[in-house]
């Protein structure tokens with residue numbers, strides 16, 4: 219039995235992660251934590267995730283989280299995820315990060331931690347999105363520069379970063395397959411007199427509305443035809459179950475930075 223802990227336990231994803239761990243036959247909830255002062259501190263995790271009492275109460279510090287864990291799963295905010303990595307004492311404690319919205323400087327700090335610790339980091343833990351990334355790589359390689367690429371994503375009104383980490387990852391995969399650098403070819407939204415489209419760009423459009431869990435479409439538009447590759451998440455448990463699967467896989471890995479294509483054996 220692998221002991222998994224959840225940081226950000228009271229969050230939309232934290233609650234789903236607790237439920238996904240509880241339903242897994244080879245995992246148990248080791249510990250849970252959320253921010254100091256939150257109403258959930260001290261409560262049994264079952265109050266957040268439903269089910270029978272776990273006997274694990276929500277802590278407000280990293281030490282308690284680490285004490286109960288083989289692997290910590292963190293879906294919080296960039297500064298919180300980095301503070302967690304900074305505070306961990308044991309190199310053997312592996313960490314699954316689901317947080318999105320890291321700046322370039324924050325990403326470099328996260329990557330530095332992977333020199334001494336096994337870290338799984340993916341902007342989307344759904345198996346379907348991971349397979350979609352492989353399909354996008356294949357499509358972009360075959361279609362080449364004759365097809366314009368646009369990435370359209372939609373999420374719920376509470377999401378704080380845009381475009382989504384998943385949309386950016388899709389852009390990276392397509393840009394790499396086309397021999398482009400996403401940082402220099404990305405166009406984020408359009409307004410006013412934009413001029414004609416530069417065929418070397420990759421466009422991003424963001425929708426924020428209602429309770430949409432996560433929709434992504436990558437459009438390859440050529441002359442006389444277009445291809446749309448779409449993934450729609452309808453339940454956050456798809457991310458939570460993927461993260462738990464990843465955490466169990468990560469437990470037996472050595473220090474390094476991994477993503478879901480490693481977990482699913484899809485690395486090309």
Ligand code: NAD
Nearest residue numbers: 226228229230231252253293294316317318341342343457
């Ligand atoms: P949320 O706001 O509902 O939850 C965040 C939780 O973190 C809250 O309970 C908050 O109190 C807690 N938190 C804040 N400061 C903390 C601290 N210092 N210590 C411990 N906990 C702290 O957000 P959410 O919708 O659950 O999303 C969280 C993150 O996960 C976002 O970045 C989101 O984009 C990302 N996300 C990733 C995936 C994926 O598959 N990788 C899927 C969904 C969401």
